[in-house]
Amino acid sequence: MHQLVTTPDQLHDTVAYFEAQDAFAFDVETVGEHRGVPAVNEITWLSLATKGACAVIPLGHPNGERLSKATRRKNKATGEWEPVPARFTDPPKQLRPSQTFAALENLFFSDRTKIAHNAPFDLLSVAKYFPGRGFPPPPYGDTIVAAWMLDENRLLGLKSLDRERYGLDYDHDNTGKCVEKHPFSQVQEYAYLDGRSTWLLWQDMRPRLTAEGLDDMWALEMDVLHCLLHMGQGVPVDTTALAELRTRLRAEMEHAEAEVYRAAGRVFNLGSVPQKQKILYEEQGLKPRKRTKTGAPSTDAEALAPYKGRNKVVSALLDYQEVSKILSTYVEGYLGTDEKPTQIFNGRIYPMLRQYGTVTGRFSCSAPNVQNWPRPDTVWGKAIRDLVDPLPGFKLLVADYAQIEQRILAHFAGAGALWQGFHDGIDAHTATAAAVFGVAPEDVTKQMRQVAKAIAFAINYGAGPQKVADMSHTTLRRAKQILATHEKQFPEVYRYKAKLLRTVRSRRPQPYLRTLLGRKRRLPDLLSHDSGRRAKAERQLVNSHIQGSNADMTKLAMVRLNRNRLPGMQILLSVHDEIAAMCPADIAEEGSRVLHDAMAGPEMQLLSVPVTTDVKICDRWSEAK
């Protein structure tokens, strides 16, 4: 059972009880148009749970109980069913957020372990109610991170975990999505169960992390969480430049659109795949070069590439699609339109990095996703990245690891040509090309290097000879020959792959690998009887080992940067092997050294080959070369 807290006395008793514990779970329900954005949302429910107690604190829920059960009624005149607007009694008198959070301040700003399911959301939502105090300090617990570390392949939502662990199946009408639509007692029950199950899951999972040898990785992830709270301040953007970009892109798009219609001889919906198929493969008489997985002729850029410059519709369409993608995703997506809300608040975007967002250990990123910004060596990529606007008096610091995945491969494979190349300071693709083509590194041509890149894909992603041929612009026969030579020149790479497979496949109860810093990746399909699934799992094995180890290093670098951050320095973004920060201009040089050492200092030399990064100090991203 739980205590409903609506009076100062009850609040006082609740606080006293929770302050006597060394850990507690909590959960917030939020409302408002931007309920999902912790920087600006509004909390209307707070639930707390710990050993022996749960408390639910409503903070301005608008509804009492539902007056009529019916949600639809028949219109007598038309005979149609119409929705009945929900009507409620008045809600009970509730505590004000200000008095409530004042009473809870000592609890949240204590050394007690603060546990939530997706803790950055709850902690940052709560933090606003403690102005001037920043966010609650460690230690933290996050049941979604724990669940992910214990099984990255399963559904991680609180409700799914409850169903799996306890057979508990509450909330059939998605109460949390929009609490203000629902009656008081229903939300009260919902908030109670969310808080309670977070606490129960924590009790269940924390010891299992230790049992699975994940204590060090857990410590790292909780340090990452601390860093994410710091990053919750968001990224300042130049909204004026963004609006100008919108004007430019709209003009370009109108032009491109007209070009397509002119070439096609008629107007059609440029966003419609079926219509594009009709135009290209029926009216223009092109031969489909590729099929989609449902068997339809593909209209993607790769399928159209052979016709670019030869067919006017194709050329115009590809131009249109490029502009349209940039405008809708990166410009209107951020500024908002009549249909879509803006993602910019107080001149900032608040990208959400999810530390549990991938099976390999990488971050995923959303709302907006800044990990898929167009590359800085393209005209639109420059324009998008230049929207990041360090505050007056600040510089931008941007750094990425050089060829980190190839270095990790060299580390795992051990002594050999690749490994030696890194020790000699030779670029990995150049070293590979030199060995495969039997020439000196200085004689490696652009084309040879391109082939070496394709080989790297073949190793890291498990690409086959056909793919390598396509990437290297050569024949299947030649690609097979090249791969055979590579195997002869780099036997240690293939020995490493074989040994990894043997080791991992023999592990029980299900095969799993461990990354550089001990993260687990389970690959049950390595034992599948379906050869297709097995082959896929074998590709994932090598890729996850390398990609996951890369993720470990980047996460560790972020934590180190957060720890050694200079006063006024703010970590802005992380994109897989890249970290961007903002630093007061007068200490930018020193800040760049801190960033460099966080990523590639002596303590970060965790591989048997050197790890390097180059930090750029700039006012705009595009200046970073």
Place this chain on the structure above:
DNA sequence: CAATAGAGCGCT
């Protein structure tokens, strides 16, 4: 009308 699937495309 809302939710989901499919295609496509941006990134490392």
Place this chain on the structure above:
DNA sequence: AAAGCGCTCTATTG
């Protein structure tokens, strides 16, 4: 028979 993501648009389904 190329690993890991998220967003937008259209078409289809409930």
